[in-house]
Amino acid sequence: MSPFALRTRGLSAGEAARIDALAVEALMRELVCYPKPGLVSLVDSGSHSDMDASTFRRSIAALEGYFGEMADAGAERSSFRELNAIGRRAEARMFAATHGINTHRGAVFSLGLLAAAAGRAAVDENHEAARVCRLVADHWGAEIRMAGAAEREASHGARVRARYGAPGAREEAAEGFPTVIGHALPAYRAKRAAGASLNDAMVDAFFAIVAVLEDNNLLYRGGPEALRRAQELALDVLARGGASAPGGRERAEAVHRAFTAARMSPGGAADLLAATVFLAAFEGPEPCA
Numbered sequence: 310m311s312p313f314a315l316r317t318r319g320l321s322a323g324e325a326a327r328i329d330a331l332a333v334e335a336l337m338r339e340l341v342c343y344p345k346p347g348l349v350s351l352v353d354s355g356s357h358s359d360m361d362a363s364t365f366r367r368s369i370a371a372l373e374g375y376f377g378e379m380a381d382a383g384a385e386r387s388s389f390r391e392l393n394a395i396g397r398r399a400e401a402r403m404f405a406a407t408h409g410i411n412t413h414r415g416a417v418f419s420l421g422l423l424a425a426a427a428g429r430a431a432v433d434e435n436h437e438a439a440r441v442c443r444l445v446a447d448h449w450g451a452e453i454r455m456a457g458a459a460e461r462e463a464s465h466g467a468r469v470r471a472r473y474g475a476p477g478a479r480e481e482a483a484e485g486f487p488t489v490i491g492h493a494l495p496a497y498r499a500k501r502a503a504g505a506s507l508n509d510a511m512v513d514a515f516f517a518i519v520a521v522l523e524d525n526n527l528l529y530r531g532g533p534e535a536l537r538r539a540q541e542l543a544l545d546v547l548a549r550g551g552a553s554a555p556g557g558r559e560r561a562e563a564v565h566r567a568f569t570a571a572r573m574s575p576g577g578a579a580d581l582l583a584a585t586v587f588l589a590a591f592e593g594p595e596p597c598a
């Protein structure tokens with residue numbers, strides 16, 4: 310019997326399993342995508358000495374089932390507190406699988422909320438990406454902000470918030486993922502419609518995210534200068550036509566080397582890239598060229 314069969318009420322077991330599979334596949338595609346400046350892929354470990362692709366594979370395997378559970382909970386109109394408890398258990402499984410290395414803390418949160426909203430959207434048979442993101446803001450946005458204000462944990466995100474006043478994963482989710490809806494998805498869809506490969510469309514969506522996101526990981530390791538430099542380099546690649554333009558792959562690889570040399574790692578952007586791929590797949594077939 311499917312692991313989702315006993316839990317589902319409003320959502321069919323098949324739909325919960327489909328949401329789980331799409332989210333897991335989105336994490337896998339994010340890992341495989343190359344070049345993602347400073348990040349781990351199958352090619353190299355970028356700015357990281359404590360993890361590689363096998364660490365991420367173990368982390369993804371540990372998260373299987375979590376997104377279906379969130380989809381069920383979302384369909385059942387669970388509160389943010391209930392979703393958060395499921396997320397914390399998944400986070401613990403992730404840390405056990407990676408021996409304490411932070412591979413997907415942000416993705417457990419962001420993609421988990423999107424899976425919950427997708428479960429809710431699927432009950433109404435409306436799979437539109439913008440609606441899924443709006444559901445997160447409308448149903449859980451206020452609670453996400455309140456939980457953030459009450460949080461006492463000295464996370465990296467909390468430190469950069471205190472030091473630079475920068476928003477992070479909580480604000481992105483509470484506002485309905487404006488970076489994904491306003492920047493990454495349009496870039497991804499435009500490139501796919503123009504005939505770019507899945508990898509090139511993902512690389513350009515990634516640069517579109519880095520160009521605008523206040524990525525806490527960049528701020529934590531390198532401060533505002535690193536964030537500004539990352540944004541300028543990303544904008545430059547996009548202004549020259551992105552990864553599929555002539556010489557685009559070489560320019561993207563040069564940016565990957567620059568990030569790696571400076572130990573810059575936009576982990577928040579990586580999570581939002583996975584969110585972009587998940588939402589595009591959940592919505593349905595991509596537009597033809």
Ligand SMILES: CC(C)(COP(=O)(O)OP(=O)(O)OC[C@H]1O[C@@H](n2cnc3c(N)ncnc32)[C@H](O[C@H]2O[C@H](COP(=O)(O)OP(=O)(O)OP(=O)(O)O)[C@@H](O)[C@H]2O)[C@@H]1O)[C@@H](O)C(=O)NCCC(=O)NCCS
Pocket residue numbers: 389392393394395396397400411412413414415416417418419421422464465466467476477478479481522523524525526529530574575576577578580581
């Ligand atoms: C609400 C939480 C997510 C906690 O958030 P907070 O901001 O307090 O704490 P962080 O621990 O910093 O986690 C936030 C993670 O979100 C990603 N992120 C960063 N900036 C943004 C942004 N602007 N928008 C969206 N997302 C963002 C990022 O995650 C990715 O990077 C991590 C890897 O970083 P890395 O540099 O490699 O490793 P570190 O060990 O952290 O640093 P170094 O020592 O190496 O320098 C990886 O996790 C990526 O996914 C931030 O890390 C929250 O944890 C929470 O409340 N969880 C509850 C359970 C839950 O998820 N519930 C489900 C939904 S209700």
Ligand SMILES: Nc1ncnc2[nH]cnc12
Pocket residue numbers: 339340347348349350357412413574575576577579580
């Ligand atoms: N591929 C990746 N490399 C480094 N940090 C990440 N956080 C999420 N995905 C990541």
